Amino acid sequence: MTTTPTDGTTEPIIEFTDLRRSFVVRQKAGRVRRTKKTVHAVDGVSVRVAAGEACGYIGANGAGKSTTIKMITGILVPTAGAVRTCGLDPVPQRRQLAREIGVVFGQRSQLWWDLPLRDSFTILAAIHRLDPAASRDRTARLVEGLGIADQLDTPVRQLSLGERMRGEVAAALVHSPRLLVLDEPTIGLDMISKERLRQFLIAERAERGTTLLLTTHDMSDIERLCDRVLVVDHGRLVYDGTLPGLAQRVALQRVLVVDLWEPRPPLQLDEATHLGSEGEGVRQRLAFSPTTTTAARVLAEVAAQVEVRDLTLEEPAIEDIVRTLYHSGA
Incomplete structure (x- = not known):
């Protein structure tokens, strides 16, 4: 599947055509003999991302997201196809590309483990050869926006x-990159910290025109941050469009879980469907489509019937979305 081209007036920040990456995996066959199997981690994907876009790149574990990002950033060489990032060829021009991009990998840190957090920012500014005064101003803004002033003198470990x-997000933005790639940026954050990070990224993009490529399993991140959604499954692109379009395609539903003060029979609602009850109706699960209503409207209808003690909102699992797309032949 190929994305719709932009108007061509500016060079895209990310562009790859028929991108492929295969790995040879050795498998045990019997007690002694081993066989080789070729795994296609990325299998003929073509995407074009314009400057200033915010794209969510989602899929189940093993779908090929990390492999794609590694090719975009010059860590891996494609088996076939072409890729350009910020107008550069990522592998031979990896040093130049490092000045144009910021990357946060969930499992790898760019911070110095035994040093205070502020020292990592100082070292990264020196690596990127930033003007000392400008780097201090930039770091101060990042620290304030991300709410990490109290952690500056704490060792990263x-x-x-x-x-x-x-701290990783701040480190990735010290040199004001044109492209920011984030892998699960809200992992481990509470609700308030998540929203603060999202608000910061929205402001950063609005102020500097930063292009954002985000991988996440949290659909709220996609909803709050992204204009466009790319869904991959088994190395292939199965959807490219908006989140509302994705919701319509897969009948995306959310589930509101309400805890009541006393047992009640299944709630009958106009805005949602009762999925099930626990504890004789003390806890009830209610499904609704965000394309036709909101969690607030569902909750208001519930509150008109019973007194609510607590509630949670469950987002649809990425795996369920991909599975639905796959079976629908999208």
Whole structure:
């Protein structure tokens, strides 16, 4: 599947055509003999991302997201196809590309483990040869926006996962890159910290025109941050469009879980469908489509019938979305 081209007036930030990456995996066959199997991690994907876009790149584990990102950033060489990032060929021009992109990998850190957080920012500014005064101003803004002032003198190894993730995002933005690639940026964050990070990224993009490529399993991240959604499955692109379009395609539903003060029979609602009850009706699960209503409207209808003690909102699982797309032949 190929994306719709832009108007061609500016060079895209990311462009890859018929991109492929295969790996040879050795498998045991019997006690002694081993066989070789070719795995196509990325299998003929073509995408064009314009400057300033915010794209969610989603799929189940093993779908090929990380492999694609590694080719975009010059870590892996494609088996076939062409890729350009920020107008550069990622592998031979990897050093130049490093000045144009910022990357946060969930499992790899660019912070110095035993040093205070502020020292990592100082070192990264020196690596990128930033003007000292400009780097201090830039770092101060990132620290304030991400709410990590109290952690600056703490060694990275002593930070919580959420604190470290915010530090990673700041580190990736110290040199004001044109492209920011984020792999699960809200992992480990509480609801308030998640929203603060999202608001910061929205402001950063609005102020600097930063292009965003985001991989996540949190659909709220996609909803709040992204204009466009790319869904991959087994190395192939199965959807490219907007989140509302994706919701219509797969009948995307959310589930509101309400805890009541006392047992009640299944709630009968106009805005949602009752999925099931626990504890004789003390906890009830209610499904609704965000294309036709909102969680607030569902909750208002519930509150008109019963008194609610607590509630949670469950997002649809990425795996379920991909499975639905796959079986629908999208």
